[in-house]
Amino acid sequence: MAIRIALAGNPNSGKTTLFNSLTGSNQYVGNWPGVTVEKKGGTLKGNKEVEIQDLPGIYSLSPYTLEEVVSRQYLVTDRPDGILNIVDGTNIERNLYLTTQLAELGIPMVVAVNMMDLVRKKGDRIDIGALGKALGCEAVEIAALKGEGNQEAAAKAVAAAKAGKAAPSAVFEEDVETALQKISEQIKGSVPENLSRWYAVKLFERDEKVVADLKLSADRLGAIEREIEAVEKAQDDDSESIITNQRYQFIAKVLAGAVKKAGGKHGLTVSDKVDRIVTNRILGLPIFAVVMFLVYAIAMGGWAISIGTMGTNFANDVIFGEWVPGLFDTILGALGVAEGSVVYGLIQDGIVAGVGAVLGFVPQMLVLFLLLAILEDIGYMSRVAFVMDRIFRQFGLSGKSFIPCLVATGCGIPGIMASRTIENDRDRKLTVMTTTFMPCGAKLPIIGLVAGAIFGESPWVAVSAYFIGIGSVVLSGIILKKFKAFAGEPSPFVMELPAYHVPSVGNVLRATWERGWSFIKRAGSVIVISSVVIWFLSSFGTVDGNFGLVDDLWENVDDAYIESVAQDMDISADEVVAMDDSLLAGVGNVIAPVFRPLGFGKWRATVATITGLVAKEEVVGTFGVLYNYEGEELSENGDEIWDNVRADFPAAVGGFAFMIFNLLCAPCFAAIGAIKREMNNAKWTWAAIGYMTAWAYVLALITYQVVGLILGQVAFGFGTIIGFLLLAGLIYLLVRKGYVPEEGARNLTSVQAAR
């Protein structure tokens, strides 16, 4: 039978490094049931019989964060055969705090003291034998990054698991231990024998989750409560604090006998010296700005150092522009599929073009993920949160929300994925919901089209687009925070600032690849389906009473029919194209009235908006097709069709409203897929998309009706009243007091919010 070992430890303790070193490539990644916390497992290198389950990095087994609850649940209900607890030797005091809690679970455990190379370098000494003895389990020295002792630690954990012996040591003072004894007697029979101590401690702490799970009788609960109160009275403190204090006192005793520190208490290490400059009061912000600019420039920009952009241009123009279509041409030709047939169109125009449009972004994204992984591994990311927290807290987000917004100016998908570093579930959801408001690279052509066609190429249109994006993130943060689902403190910002260290090449590359691959997989599924649907809708339709491929049927139509279509569509006869008879045009015609209050209720703008769901740059291309543009190829900002576009937007402000709507509404399918993956919940995904679309609609309507009226471009009417009403509603949502959880907002935990 397979032996299951759980790998547990604090964040930044080198747990990932150890896990990678133990499992190599035998890993599988999933999600813990019901939550968005990543679940990683693998088999031990050289011994397929041993399964290693990587638990999330946690500081404690409290019932308050998702990661802790998930780990607890696994340890208590799934009962692994052994625990390998990794402990950072350079920060041993706090790391052992989790160890004292893990020891109570009655599972055989081995403590691996990591970073021993750094400990020795500092001149500190850890007596590993004495440490193990005091903790009541075996302890081993390792240096995970250098690969020293990793396999031995795993072997010891397997041996301990086989032996099956677990002997938790008495950690607390006498009166607490006595109370725990009495509580154990009360719950005898209700809990498994070997978990008795863990449950007793949790009941003593009045852990809500355990109290709810055990469903003890009122009598027993009363007896337990009396025990707790007696100790609380004697110690003049609450039970949770007593337990925590005594754990740390126990650790101090253990360390007194096992650790000898060399240097002075607050001596500056290299890491401290680096940090003094990086988060300096004056230099901190400029350094931060430079780092972020470099990340953006290398991954997304258009300069000589922009490796990411070069890769993406190559992928778009050569790989998915020539090679892949060429390859499919050859394959289809060999299979006897003629150009112009339905199958050919489906594969080349539908799937290849659609998937290619998304996969083209992969090089850019890999470069971006690589840079972010390096910054994370160095330890700079937590400093970013430290520096930016003050600003982002003002509108209900935490310092960590900055990174997703920055990344989203390149592409929304990695932006959404970057939100994963935010621990608090509410803040993460809020960030996922608002990140794609930022104008991503694919939205730039839309801005270019509107600026060029309607506003005489004014640069202010682009500038305003960025302000609208940032403003939408900020205002949405303020508004949504007032709703019950998001209310509460912006998550306790009690964050470790890990020591800087040189990034490990292996860890960085692995993290980059994992994120990149999950993007590719998602693009593969969501994009294929949506591309096929849009291709079908735009290629098929009813021409002169016959249903089929509109391009084929169109070859047989006469002038009289074209005239009738022109009349139906309210356009001149020479503008009529085959696509006007497609199902998509039909859909556009039906939906168009919805957009009339926004000033672009013509079906062409509607159809362009729909195709924008496949990829935002499609909006301009669709206009090109619909205006029957016959030139070689439309330029990126579509300057060849500016005259036609201008004619479609009699009021300039309507064009601006069109831009606003397309920038802010539901993002492309690939980004929707990313949102779904991060939310891991259909209801939240739809809520996010619905909110974005509603926000875009309201803002565009206010712009067209209210701003249009002020500028004298739109006449006063029913729409104006709606516009003013919406504006008033928006202001109300911004300034209202909002939902305040009763009895201390601080009690709302992320676990409850996730329900």
Added chain:
Amino acid sequence: MKTLKDVAVGETCVVSKLHGEGPVKRRIMDMGITKGVEIFVRKVAPLGDPMELNVRGYELSVRKGDAEMIEVI
């Protein structure tokens, strides 16, 4: 009552009592800020908040609003 918020950068203090309740308090205690522990205030973020502390041999950052819950001497 003197709280951690009032401690100047570069000074050391000792925790005498923790106020408040619920997740934030538990989190603060879990991170090693318990009665009797020594805290060294290393610095304050460029925008004045949060602050960086050295406690039990590692660096921890807390918001000033939360530091107010920590009574020190």
